[in-house]
Amino acid sequence: MKRTLVVLIAAALAGCTEAPPADTHAADIKSLQDNEVQWNQDFQSKDVDKIAAHYTDDAVLMNSGMPASTGKDAIRKALKDMVADPAFALKFQATQVEVARSGDVGYTHGQYTMTITDPASKKVINDKGSYVTVYKKQADGSWKATEDAPISELPPPAPEPVKTAKKK
Secondary structure: OHHHHHHHHHHHHHHOOOOOOOOOHHHHHHHHHHHHHHHHHHHHHOOHHHHHOOEEEEEEEOOOOOOOEEOHHHHHHHHHHHHOOOOOEEEEEEEEEEEOOOOOEEEEEEEEEEEEEOOOOOOEEEEEEEEEEEEEEOOOOOEEEEEEEEEEOOOOOOOOOOOOOOOO
16 A cells, blocks of 8 residues: 555656746836836935935946946946936836846837036037836846947937138
8 A cells, every 4th residue: 555655746746847937927017117117206205325326336327428328436426427417317118028038138218308507518409318227136026227328319410510720
């Protein structure tokens, strides 16, 4: 009897397979959408630490007209300079959110509007454009940006006229 029971248990266990991983795709999409809602709120508050917390330690922020900011410290400095501008305002909205089947990487892209003061002319600029942000899922299940690239639709400013020396 014991032997039969052992054989039955062994047969039952042999027939068991590992359960497939849970499908978290819809939850991951929602999490990225919720993350961007919070990120917009953090930009409105102009709290550099809250804004920078959305990036991984090795993230890259690529803003038009300036070198890429690599690493959270460089990103924090770029953000600090941006939010110090009294005219600064930023809003963005994803039009597409995707997450890999693996559930560990995703991206968003969409449109943004931003108001800043031009450092050269001191005039307020209303910028608009597109963005793409690549996210990695963290060990705690949260999502952090690893690559962030806003692309302005505004043409670059005209170059300064070349000054020529007057002939004597």
